[in-house]
Amino acid sequence: MNRARSTRGAVPRHDDRRRSFPQLVPRSAPDGRFAATWWGNAWVAALEGSALDPARLARGEAYAGRGHVDAITVTPGRVVAYVHGSRPRPYRTEIRMRTLGDDGWERFLDEATARPDHMAALLDKDVPHALEAVAGLLPAPGDLVPDCSCPDDGYPCKHAAALCYQAARLLDEDPFVLFLMRGRGEQELLAELARRNTVRSAAESGAVVPPMPTVTARTVLAAATGSLLPSLPPELPVPDRPGRPAVFPPDPEAPDPLALDLLATEAAARAHAFLVTGHDPVAVLTPWQDAVRLAAAYPGSGLTASSRALYRDLARALGRTPTDLARAVAAWRQGGPDGLAVLEEPWDPPAGPFDRARPALLAADFPAFRPWRNRLSGESLQLRLGRDGLWYGYESDAGREDWWPRGAPDRDPVGALAGLLRR
Known part of the structure; x- marks a missing residue:
């Protein structure tokens, strides 16, 4: 009884390998395709390449277009949703696919961290075409296995086709959904990408830290008995750039590792600026100005899937809306603190x-x-x-x-x- 009482108010543990998405309202791309990104269309092509009946595909696309697909849940190797058909009770529909093994993920991570622009693209929710060649990442015809509780034995039935079309929209918004389908959660992948990028950067720099000048304890104690103390060693030179933060692996009991990385990077940059100039440029900012500065420094342009959470949390902490913050970020990028003052004063x-x-x-x-x-x-x-x-x-x-x-x-x-x- 005491144990039940103590866990009643506990914060639920974050499950990085299970994501649920509310019902989608689809939009076709300008060229008439259902998906907008090349990887979203690769998903659609895998469905259409293995379909045995084009008429069922057309019915499924129409079902998706009319909003017949309820909330979608994605776990490794499986996409599940209830799809409404001609009967009052919806059908449980799922798409199964093979997950990548350890060797496949090693190849993907090696390719993703081989070039900085690949890393930047992935952080901005974009998949470089160069990663298309990684075996087993994108589905091919026959990789998607549909299953539905309806009596139709089509391959796929219209309900499974509708789910597959809507899943392509999820991939458009966030390619990490595809990585989850293949077996790895977003936080797990980001932590591993960050770790490998840090190791690669350190290896490329080849920097050798010179030994620190020291004074032995014996010398100090001997001098303290009657002689003058020896002079202190010279100050260490200021590094050319701020140091990289440590890698923060995901932990359900710890804060968001990306937030920790952001805070550590900020602290390193401020400390370096203070060492070089003797001035902390952030100390004079108000909390709102500092929030705008942080959001403006976030990689990418506009509100992507990866930056929406940052905008939402920063705005909520200061009693503003994400739109207020987005407008302020545009002003900051236009003219820094002076540009923000022009917007608001x-x-x-x-x-x-x-x-x-x-x-x-x-x-x-x-x-x-x-x-x-x-x-x-x-x-x-x-x-x-x-x-x-x-x-x-x-x-x-x-x-x-x-x-x-x-x-x-x-x-x-x-x-x-x-x-x-x-x-």
């Missing part, structure tokens, strides 16, 4: 550059802009004058006050808008 500029901007824009054949404090607004373009004397460009859909930072700042308002229109 309207002010009244003195006469001079602001007053001369409107006739200069009219002379350059731009439509008339409405002035308000440090802002000049048009139908879908806006300029904001920063306290640093630079003009910052913004865009919005016509008729909406939903302004987003765009382009590079410029001391000339015409130049700021011209650079914006060249994008």
Whole structure:
């Protein structure tokens, strides 16, 4: 009884090898294909290459398009969902596939860490075409084995085809779903990729740490009895760059290893900057500015599957929304702390550059802009004058006050808008 009471409020353990996804609303790619990525279409091609009845495939694609596939659960070697058909009760449908053995994963990990651009692509939820050659990673015709509780003995039945089409959407959003199907969870893979990348980088650098100057304890004790103490050894030289953080393997009882890696990397960068300059550039930032800086430094552009969790957690911690953070990140990438201030702090500029901007824009054949404090607004373009004397460009859909930072700042308002229109 006491044991049951003590575990009642325990936090559930994270299962890296089981992921569930809510019901999807599919969208076809612009060229009419069901999937948008090359690996998603490889999954669809494996289904269609082994199908015995094109009519059942067409029915399955229509089922997927009408939202007949409920939540999908992915575990190693299996994709399962309930699919609604013509009867009131849905059918339990699954797709089975072979998982990769240790040798297959060794080949994949060796290829993935052989080049830095492969690592960067995987962290940004993209699969380089070079990894397509890794044997057994992508399914081939005959690799996907359908099974369904319906009475149809087609291969596959329309319910299994619908599940397979929807699974392609999951792969589009996050290729780590494919790796999970093949037997490895995301956190497990990321930890191993990080470990191998660290080992490879250390081997390539070939750096040799010089021995640290020392003073023996015997010398110090002898000097303390009557002589002057020996001089201290010279200070060690400051390294050229911050050190790499340790590798944090996943542990259900520990914090997220990616979050630990981010914090360790930040601490190393700040310590190195302080050693070199005697100044900590982050110490003067507010918590919100620091959160924006962290999100802006995250690899990749825009909100990918891998960055959504970071944006969500940072925004929630500061009482903001992920959209607020995404807009602030765009401002930070546009002009750093000054760009963020331009986004969030309207002010009244003195006469001079602001007053001369409107006739200069009219002379350059731009439509008339409405002035308000440090802002000049048009139908879908806006300029904001920063306290640093630079003009910052913004865009919005016509008729909406939903302004987003765009382009590079410029001391000339015409130049700021011209650079914006060249994008």
